[in-house]
Amino acid sequence: MHTHSQPIGARLEFSNIRQTFSDTVSIEANKLVIEPGSLTVLLGRSGCGKTTLLNFAAGLVFPDQGQVRYDNQILQSPAPSTALIFQTHNLFPWMTAIENVAFPLRNQGMKKTAAFTHARHYLEQVGLTAFAQHKPAQLSGGMRQRVALARTIAMQPRLLLLDEPFSALDMQTRRMMQRYLLRIWQDSAATILMITHDLHEALMLADRIALMASSPNGHIAQILDIGLERPRNPEDPLFRTIQQQLDRFLEHETLQAEHAPAPELTDSQSKYTRK
Numbered sequence: 070m071h072t073h074s075q076p077i078g079a080r081l082e083f084s085n086i087r088q089t090f091s092d093t094v095s096i097e098a099n100k101l102v103i104e105p106g107s108l109t110v111l112l113g114r115s116g117c118g119k120t121t122l123l124n125f126a127a128g129l130v131f132p133d134q135g136q137v138r139y140d141n142q143i144l145q146s147p148a149p150s151t152a153l154i155f156q157t158h159n160l161f162p163w164m165t166a167i168e169n170v171a172f173p174l175r176n177q178g179m180k181k182t183a184a185f186t187h188a189r190h191y192l193e194q195v196g197l198t199a200f201a202q203h204k205p206a207q208l209s210g211g212m213r214q215r216v217a218l219a220r221t222i223a224m225q226p227r228l229l230l231l232d233e234p235f236s237a238l239d240m241q242t243r244r245m246m247q248r249y250l251l252r253i254w255q256d257s258a259a260t261i262l263m264i265t266h267d268l269h270e271a272l273m274l275a276d277r278i279a280l281m282a283s284s285p286n287g288h289i290a291q292i293l294d295i296g297l298e299r300p301r302n303p304e305d306p307l308f309r310t311i312q313q314q315l316d317r318f319l320e321h322e323t324l325q326a327e328h329a330p331a332p333e334l335t336d337s338q339s340k341y342t343r344k
């Protein structure tokens with residue numbers, strides 16, 4: 070059932086961002102373009118500025134210098150048609166799953182019957198039809214995140230910003246959430262920008278991985294185009310090779326974080342496409 074028209078993903082562009090938090094902490098993001106409808110993962114060691122960049126993308130915070138463009142418009146207020154999902158779900162505990170999903174639709178002026186019809190559809194997309202009448206406390210952590218995902222997707226955002234959305238979940242649940250996310254992304258054509266610390270997750274999901282350095286913080290050191298076909302197979306030698314490269318980058322970043330200069334990378338952009 071597709072009762073709305075299909076939303077089209079937004080385009081994002083960060084250029085020459087500079088944000089100073091204190092004498093010792095500042096973020097300098099050179100250039101990053103997020104293509105419409107792409108799924109980009111931001112990877113970098115803890116504290117390198119990923120969440121800050123996501124906040125800029127949402128138009129919740131504005132950098133001291135530089136710009137974020139949303140569809141070529143410089144962001145000066147909260148980004149239109151944008152949704153954020155964090156590690157915690159923020160569901161209303163007194164509402165059932167379906168009421169949680171319907172609530173923002175009702176808030177937008179949708180009539181009650183229509184809102185509940187939509188909510189039911191999106192709950193079905195995350196496999197929760199049988200749990201529509203359950204309250205968050207009666208659901209598992211993974212189910213709650215699925216309700217949150219359904220609630221977000223029901224709003225048909227053009228841009229979805231995800232800050233480690235699955236990190237509180239066990240591995241099996243995580244894998245399942247990744248499949249739901251991929252399905253939702255493919256159905257909705259939304260642009261997704263996601264932070265994760267899980268290299269396996271990054272490789273299962275991303276069509277691009279932006280590696281963020283920590284000297285200076287925020288610097289996009291490398292962009293990897295992941296051309297592996299879907300569904301991805303972690304046993305694939307190419308999958309493993311990229312995973313090892315990512316692992317080395319993060320290890321280097323972590324070791325060098327305090328004092329050393331940025332890692333020397335030969336290519337600013339690499340393509341991993343099977344020919």
Ligand SMILES: Nc1ncnc2c1ncn2[C@@H]1O[C@H](COP(=O)(O)OP(=O)(O)OP(=O)(O)O)[C@@H](O)[C@H]1O
Pocket residue numbers: 090091094113114115116117118119120121122286
């Ligand atoms: N509002 C703020 N005031 C002061 N310092 C801040 C503020 N926001 C972020 N920082 C600092 O900027 C740096 C980058 O923070 P940010 O949360 O963006 O990193 P991150 O890569 O998302 O980290 P993590 O992976 O641990 O969530 C950190 O050193 C952080 O302490």
